[in-house]
């Protein structure tokens with residue numbers, strides 16, 4: 001693929017893209033800009049001159065966002081639009097990250113399509129909806145963009161934001177169905193999307209659903225035998241967390257039409273957890289504890305953490 005890619009945001013998903021594109025020999029750079037500053041976005045895009053821009057930059061911690069509304073709005077909404085405006089001006093294909101958490105499903109049959117009406121339950125999720133709207137507002141007819149909606153990203157990389165790594169620090173797990181996005185698959189889908197450059201909104205998740213409880217059982221089996229697992233109900237969970245958590249099932253019919261094969265989470269989950277365990281074995285104790293310490297800081301704000309996670313590096 002002869003495309004130059006510029007990635008805004010160097011967190012879990014931005015860094016994953018960078019190493020993916022490096023691996024497949026596609027030129028990709030992480031932008032050096034504060035996205036709330038239109039001039040610095042303009043400077044970065046005009047000096048790199050990319051064919052594609054991916055925006056993964058955002059404030060993503062639900063609790064922090066609820067307590068810092070203005071800063072969150074500035075980055076997640078106005079910052080996203082700064083990039084969209086600049087891409088429109090320069091004729092660059094824009095890939096923007098929204099989230100599947102703008103929906104709440106009643107059960108596993110209640111799959112949300114791209115055209116379903118969002119019903120955010122947290123301030124962070126509202127900013128993702130507003131970003132979707134503003135990215136599409138007041139642009140030229142030629143503006144080419146796609147808005148991706150992933151849900152609960154998991155991967156085999158031991159990153160503090162990986163949902164599986166977060167679960168390794170918990171004690172209480174709900175058994176309610178949720179859609180999940182395997183980041184390794186998201187990389188393949190994005191590569192195909194960049195080739196054809198479709199325009200619109202797209203749910204990006206694996207087919208089917210799993211539950212945090214099911215994930216915890218596999219994490220206990222393959223990675224942390226001492227993981228305490230207490231099954232709790234959704235209403236018990238929402239008494240623990242300052243901000244309500246939602247269950248979301250995403251319909252991936254459109255994704256399958258655009259990229260072809262989409263593996264089901266049933267096919268993938270066990271394999272990803274085994275690979276996560278292997279990757280963990282290859283890491284230094286210092287790196288593991290660094291990631292876990294960052295996870296724990298977030299986990300403490302939303303649930304009861306276990307006392308077993310230090311055995312992952314001791």
Ligand SMILES: NC(=O)c1ccc[n+]([C@@H]2O[C@H](COP(=O)([O-])OP(=O)(O)OC[C@H]3O[C@@H](n4cnc5c(N)ncnc54)[C@H](OP(=O)(O)O)[C@@H]3O)[C@@H](O)[C@H]2O)c1
Nearest residue numbers: 009010011012013014034035056057058060075097099150
């Ligand atoms: N992780 C999830 O569960 C999830 C699920 C669905 C959708 N998403 C969406 O996917 C995207 C990527 O998520 P992620 O997991 O990679 O999040 P992440 O790990 O929190 O990374 C976000 C990145 O954005 C950067 N950033 C924040 N404010 C910025 C600003 N003003 N200018 C430039 N960079 C800024 C952060 O830098 P600092 O760390 O220095 O602030 C960080 O590098 C986000 O849009 C998120 O909303 C995430």
